[in-house]
Amino acid sequence: MDLKLRVWRQGGAAGPGGFKEYDAKGISEEASFLEMLDIVNEELTMAGEEPIAFDHDCREGICGTCGLMINGQPHGPQQGTATCQLHMRKFNNGDTIVIEPWRALAFPVIKDLVVDRSAFDRIVEAGGYISVDTGSAPDANLTPVPKEAVDAAFDAAACIGCGACVAACPNSAAQLFTAAKIGHLNLLPQGQPERLTRTAAMVDTMEEYFGSCTNHGECESACPQGISLDYIAQMNRDYLKAQLADLRRSGQK
């Protein structure tokens, strides 16, 4: 199939950016979206133009490195699918495809389609863990965990940290990402001792970088892992508790 691409090209965070048009000719339907870009890049290289910079790695939808705004949709038209798992059979011959980086103040553009998502790491560093030093763990079967609880924790833990939720949000909020991390840990017995302090620290850090949530729900539909908005409700509940509870007497400080 033959396609027209309108691709965002930008030198650096401060540099001006703009769209450039490229032809992608003779692309197989079996190719993945990123393989299509590989082909375009090889042609650009041969023509003496610097290839389009884009982030990617596993190409299996699990590392969360890839992430492109495709025709205005984070990760493109296929629900529950990261950019690298999108295949060209989802497009039609002759289509024009607009490709942009994630756009959010907290994700500055590094170059072309590559953005800096390190604000996510700051949120995790603030409390997205269970404090257990190596070697101090009890036997793994000491604490049975109801299967339903593990499954619910897992659904949140499946987050790949790609940032599509932020890119989709009109406010560039990071509620879904933060709630997923908090939900994963707060739903497990192992996560209880730090439940409220964790929630408060992570939410406060999130707010230093990202916008506020106004319940649009765009994040959920953009999420390649289909993470549910319910986790945001749970996070808000825990955050409120953290504000109201006597943390010392509830064993959290």
Next chain:
Amino acid sequence: MTITLDSKVPAGDIAEKWDNHRFSIRLVNPANKRKYKVIVVGTGLAGASAAATLAELGYEVEAFTFHDTARRAHSIAAQGGINAAKNYPNDGDSIHRLFYDTVKGGDYRSREANVYRLAQVSNEIIDQATAQGVPFARDYGGLLDNRSFGGAQVSRTFYARGQTGQQLLLGAYQALARQVGLGTVKLHTRSEMLEVVMKDGRAAGIVTRDLTTGEVASHSAHAVVLATGGYSNVYYLSTNAMTCNVTAAWRAHRKGALFANPCYTQIHPTCIPASDEFQSKLTLMSESLRNDGRIWVSKTADDTRPATQIPEDERDYYLERIYPSFGNLAPRDVSSRAAMRMIEQEKGVGPLKNGVYLDFADSISRLGKDTIQERYGNLFEMYQRITDENPYQVPMRIYPAPHYTMGGLWVDYNLMTNIPGLYSIGEANFSDHGANRLGASALMQGLADGYFVLPYTIGDYLADFLNTTPVPTTDPVFVEAEQAVSDHTRKLLDTKGSRSVEWFHRELGKIMLEHCGMARSRPGLEKALSEIPALREEYDKDVRVLGEADDLNQALENAGRVSDFFELAELMCQDALDREESAGGHFRVEYQTEEGEAKRDDVNFSHVSAWEYQRGGPATKHAEPLEFEYVKLAQRSYK
């Protein structure tokens, strides 16, 4: 440099070696630990777990990754599971059995003492990960569940849906993030190590290139740990993530670190077959699928009927037929070669006739679709997204693909390379798996190294350097290394040739797959050894890398990595040629049993081949003899 290969395996009964060793090595007192600085390169399972644990112990740690965050390391992609000798299912497992299975699975080419220790600490890994919040699968009573993997007759594999690597890495990443938050680890992301720096014969630090700004910088420390993963991408197409590479290990090799058993590579039997030339990588379908899927081809060659129209009695379930006791769970090397033979007999399936079937119809009718979905749902979805076929209705098509590298930097029992102060852990080293790795054992090894071995053994080396400061980065050894990095970058940009880096990488991959892949022969390897240097010469003259050195430049990053793959490829072929036997993943067609199985030569090749880099000439070999006291050497049989 004169090299003595001392494995430093402690004396005593195998079950007591690790305990005795921990007692006899020197400790660093807790108050003194903060006086030592350790560099950890790589933040995958091995690197993140090591960096976090070292910091918890009190060391000052600097960690480096070329990824944009530690959570992206290729470990994230591991699907199937992690082994441990817990024996929760009460099916006869034990530390000794895990040890035995691993040595046997590795075709008797690993160091017994290392493998035993690995089995010993395996249980602690499960405890640690569970305490961190890793959501391993559980049964309805809330206790941990297990499944079986190839090469084992017990269920000892812990798993987290089909995303075990993701969940374990998130556990290690969170432990690391906690230390970063506490200020005990300084983490450099988008930062690629390009040189190991030595002073007076010891590791003194590293030189990195900042991938966003191109800045070349030096970092010094009392010790350096390389946890930089495996080199399957030398084949171009593999199941590894696109940026996996050998550069860190190779640059250390060029500085004198021995590279052990480079020819031991693993071809994984269950990957989605390639669909075309433009394909950039191959996708693994976890081996765990072989618990419930049956592998077959048509009994007739060139059968063009769709799978569902081939009647039961015209199907050849060849693994069940040839290996009745292990059946579909025969080890990876054995299953891969069996698939290769089916394709050679023109029994391949799919449009390019490059696959075999993995069929779930029986399991679905026995267990119901829901159970299968529960176990493998995300893998089935992934398969369907890639192939547009529904594996609940038609069998999957699978084929072997390069997946894992058992070879790597030579290390002793302490995980130190032959360069004092330079350590290597995880897939980057050569330890523990011999000539073939069993499924679910890489995650185990990476985390054993990072959480439970290196953080203790490193103290024994550091103890000598109390109250010394690391070599200053203004020292000429650092200045020269920085210059070498800048010169190499300049050279790549100045070549201004006519072909892309990918083109060369693809060509190299074809040579390696054909001659140093699933089957190897003297004439093939000799051919590869003449083709690779010729292609490399062309690369040096004709590669085209556009853009600048002081900017994000992905083609430039890749060009440096491919340069190292060229040199590695030659060493792999040299090693494969030298090893005149078949063992595990290294199959020399000249050395096989009458039934076509790998035939070892224990008299001449029961050793580790550790290669020393020689500038401008072929590498020289040092042999570390392997002794087997506790496992009896035997022809592997999975019948």
